[in-house]
Amino acid sequence: MGEIQPARTCTRIIITSILIAFYVLPSSLKAAELELRSETLLRALERDTTNGEDQFVLPIYEYLSIDYQDLEEGGVSLHLHGWARKDLADSDYFDEDGDGELLYGYLQYARPYGGFSARLGRQHIFAGITNETVDGLHMAYDVGSYFTISGFGGLPAEYSEDNGSGGDHIYGGRLAQHLGRAYQVGIGYEKIVDDTEDVSETTGVDITADPSRHISLSGVSAYNLDTEAWREHRYAADLRWGVLRVGPRYHQFNFADYFSDGPEAGSLFRFLGESDETLTLYGGDAEVALGTRLVLGAKVTQYHYDERDEEAFYAAGLLTLGRFTAFEMGVEAGQMAGDSDDNRYRLYRGYLYWQVGGRVLTDGFISADAQLIDYEAEIYGESQAQFYTLGLGGQVVPNLLTLKVAFNYAQDPYYDEDISAILSLIIEL
Amino acid sequence: MASKRFRTPFPSRSVLLICLVCLTLVGTFTARQVRGGAFALPLVHPDEGDDLRQCLDCHDSEESDFPFERFSHGLLYAERHGGSARGHAAVCAMCHQERFCSDCHGIRPGLKPSLKNSTDTRRRMPHRGDYLTRHRIDGRIDPTACFRCHGSPKRAKLCAPCHR
Numbered sequence: 001m002g003e004i005q006p007a008r009t010c011t012r013i014i015i016t017s018i019l020i021a022f023y024v025l026p027s028s029l030k031a032a033e034l035e036l037r038s039e040t041l042l043r044a045l046e047r048d049t050t051n052g053e054d055q056f057v058l059p060i061y062e063y064l065s066i067d068y069q070d071l072e073e074g075g076v077s078l079h080l081h082g083w084a085r086k087d088l089a090d091s092d093y094f095d096e097d098g099d100g101e102l103l104y105g106y107l108q109y110a111r112p113y114g115g116f117s118a119r120l121g122r123q124h125i126f127a128g129i130t131n132e133t134v135d136g137l138h139m140a141y142d143v144g145s146y147f148t149i150s151g152f153g154g155l156p157a158e159y160s161e162d163n164g165s166g167g168d169h170i171y172g173g174r175l176a177q178h179l180g181r182a183y184q185v186g187i188g189y190e191k192i193v194d195d196t197e198d199v200s201e202t203t204g205v206d207i208t209a210d211p212s213r214h215i216s217l218s219g220v221s222a223y224n225l226d227t228e229a230w231r232e233h234r235y236a237a238d239l240r241w242g243v244l245r246v247g248p249r250y251h252q253f254n255f256a257d258y259f260s261d262g263p264e265a266g267s268l269f270r271f272l273g274e275s276d277e278t279l280t281l282y283g284g285d286a287e288v289a290l291g292t293r294l295v296l297g298a299k300v301t302q303y304h305y306d307e308r309d310e311e312a313f314y315a316a317g318l319l320t321l322g323r324f325t326a327f328e329m330g331v332e333a334g335q336m337a338g339d340s341d342d343n344r345y346r347l348y349r350g351y352l353y354w355q356v357g358g359r360v361l362t363d364g365f366i367s368a369d370a371q372l373i374d375y376e377a378e379i380y381g382e383s384q385a386q387f388y389t390l391g392l393g394g395q396v397v398p399n400l401l402t403l404k405v406a407f408n409y410a411q412d413p414y415y416d417e418d419i420s421a422i423l424s425l426i427i428e429l
Numbered sequence: 430m431a432s433k434r435f436r437t438p439f440p441s442r443s444v445l446l447i448c449l450v451c452l453t454l455v456g457t458f459t460a461r462q463v464r465g466g467a468f469a470l471p472l473v474h475p476d477e478g479d480d481l482r483q484c485l486d487c488h489d490s491e492e493s494d495f496p497f498e499r500f501s502h503g504l505l506y507a508e509r510h511g512g513s514a515r516g517h518a519a520v521c522a523m524c525h526q527e528r529f530c531s532d533c534h535g536i537r538p539g540l541k542p543s544l545k546n547s548t549d550t551r552r553r554m555p556h557r558g559d560y561l562t563r564h565r566i567d568g569r570i571d572p573t574a575c576f577r578c579h580g581s582p583k584r585a586k587l588c589a590p591c592h593r
Contacts, residue, residue: 037528041545061539065528071473081528083539103535104527113469114519124527124534126518131577133536148467157536158581176516178467181496184516194582208516210496218512232573236512240498247509253573259580268585268592269576279573287504297504303570312570320504324480328551336566343566353551369550371558379562387558391548406547412559422547 032070032077036429039063045420047093058089074112080105104133114142122157128174128188128206129222133157136170148176159194167196183209200260201225214240224257231257236284248284255279278306283314295320299334312338316347326355344376361394363402375413385412393424402426467517468495474523481524482506507553536583 041061046054062084069077084100087093106121118139125132127150136154143149153171160168172190186206192199204222211217219235236249259273283301290296296319303312316334323330329352336345351369369389377383386409393404403425410418474481482502490497499513500520514521521530532542533555539545543554556564568575579585585592 041540063528063539063545065526067526069472074472079527081526081531085539101535101537101539103531103538110472112471124531124536126514126534128515131534156581158583160583176467180494181468184467186516206515208499208513210499213490213496213498216496216499216513218515220512220515234512236509238499238509245503247505251573258573259576268588269572269580272572279571281571285505285509295504299505299508314570318504323504324482330551336570338566338570343569345563345566349557351550353549365548367548367550369557373559373563375562375566379565385559385562389547389550391550393548404548408547410559413562414559422544424548 032068032075034429035065035067035069036427037065037067038427040425040427042088042423042425043420044422046418047091055091055093056089057087057091057093059085059087059093061085069108072112074110077108077110078106079108116141125152128176128186129202129204129220130172130174130188130190132170132190132192134170135160146177146179148174148178150174150176156192156194156199159192159199167193169193181210183207183211198226202231204231224260227257227260229254229257243289244286245288246284246286249282251279251281253279253281276307280304280306293322293325295323310339312336312343326357328353340377342377346374348372361396361403362398364394365392367391373412380413382413386410387412400427400429402428468520470519470523472523505553534578537586 039062041063043057043059043061045057047057048054063081064083065079065081067077067079069079080102081104082100082102086099102122104122104124106119106123108117108119110117116139118137120137122133122135123138125134125138130152133156134152134154135157136152138150138152140148140150151171151173153169155168156170170190170192172188174186174188176184176186178184184207187203188206189203191201201224202222203225204220206220207217208219209215209217216238217235218238219233221233222231223229224231232251232253234249234251236247239246239248255272255275255277259269281301281303283299285297285299287295287297297317299314299316301314303314305311314334314336316332318330318332320328320330322328330350332347332349334347336343336347338344349369349371351367353367354365356364356366367389368391369387371385371387373385375383375385388409389406391404391406393402395402403423405421405423408418408420408422410420412418477487480486484497484501488495488497500517502510510521532538532545541554541556541560543557546552546554564575579588
């Protein structure tokens with residue numbers, strides 16, 4: 001098979017895109033707006049590092065995003081978002097982890113009400129069976145009102161650190177057929193190659209349907225072209241009667257086909273790909289609004305493993321008061337019940353969020369969270385994890401500068417009486 | 430089962446490349462005439478000031494060809510938006526910048542979403558609290574969910590210190 005060099009493919013993609021940009025740029029720069037958002041987070045915590053116990057760790061994070069766009073007319077726009085980190089206390093706590101990442105950075109061409117759109121650069125693609133971060137080009141074209149065809153190609157950003165990106169490439173596409181709100185069916189294809197070795201080659205269908213105000217359906221089935229078997233089937237419905245909503249769901253995964261992500265797959269999941277397990281998961285969620293202030297929710301999931309012949313069951317209930325109002329609070333209780341003691345826990349949570357309003361700060365708020373988890377089997381000699389947060393904040397300079405601070409206290413198998421704080425300063429221009 | 434793999438006479442990469450080029454050409458020349466997509470949407474939703482999460486507060490689905498109920502952000506929306514986003518990303522983009530999604534779906538967001546947005550206690554976020562302990566059980570019970578967000582080498586780097 002004639003190999004196309006990814007470098008050459010990329011060059012071609014870039015040239016094509018520059019051509020598009022030239023065609024559309026002049027008309028679209030007129031009313032563009034620049035939006036800048038900087039979120040600086042300072043954390044203070046104590047950790048045991050290789051330098052000794054209870055070392056002070058003082059990481060500062062900067063999350064920066066830039067959006068340059070014409071909100072009404074569209075045309076060409078630029079979107080960037082990334083973060084960087086520095087430990088002000090110079091501990092070696094983060095040595096294993098990198099100190100920054102470009103989460104996305106792309107040029108987009110799009111017009112309102114559909115037609116054609118293109119993105120060039122690093123971007124996350126959610127489209128049918130595809131859920132990947134790609135350094136490349138993604139285009140979608142609406143063929144009349146009934147079809148949309150899209151395609152993408154470039155380097156798989158998620159594999160770049162794995163022996164560099166030489167020989168890496170990713171490409172795929174999707175053809176969707178839709179009929180207004182009635183339904184949409186998509187057929188997709190995706191292939192990932194890392195260091196010239198195939199990571200995965202997948203095809204599949206995705207559907208959504210909204211046949212009436214009371215029913216919505218969503219689902220996806222993906223087929224592994226390497227192992228020649230179905231990776232997964234995931235289907236869910238959403239049924240609504242007045243104040244009640246019920247969402248049954250059904251998922252099925254074949255481990256050998258689902259986790260078989262090539263030679264360099266994270267070793268963490270590799271052993272799962274070697275098993276012949278089929279996991280079937282059924283259950284759903286429900287919510288009901290009682291009056292204007294009270295919302296009740298529930299979630300249940302039954303897990304069934306064919307090969308191991310085991311079961312597990314998760315159930316949770318929650319109650320919120322004043323959802324979407326200035327004073328919201330809620331409580332939640334959940335239980336994970338696996339076959340063995342070391343797969344069982346109970347979770348309890350309570351929270352409140354109070355928008356105190358402009359008394360002190362514009363959009364001022366106070367928030368709190370408490371969480372307690374009881375483990376059936378001890379982990380490192382502990383059977384409980386507790387976590388408490390107290391937060392407050394607001395706009396210090398309206399529409400320009402927001403300040404938030406949270407204090408956390410944790411007592412769990414990993415950390416003993418752990419106190420930490422996180423301060424965030426958001427500037428929006 | 431002897432299933433034969435689907436093969437084109439060309440390497441599929443060339444096919445894709447040809448498709449991309451054709452798309453570009455057709456797209457650029459017709460972009461301004463064609464209106465379409467599953468739903469013809471504006472690029473941004475008007476900023477109505479109020480809470481936009483409850484679509485039905487302002488929109489009447491009866492008179493529209495848009496299924497507002499599907500997108501209304503109920504109590505558990507943080508856990509069940511996937512099925513709607515998969516096929517209708519343009520709907521989300523009307524109100525959300527991609528950075529909102531990348532807190533949870535980004536290639537390596539740097540902080541757990543519940544930590545980065547620590548004060549936002551009314552939001553439902555994965556991994557809240559001590560997840561190092563709990564993830565052992567969640568991960569054993571359903572590793573498929575973890576794989577979607579931690580499956581690739583770059584995303585699994587975070588896990589490497591303990592999972593070699």
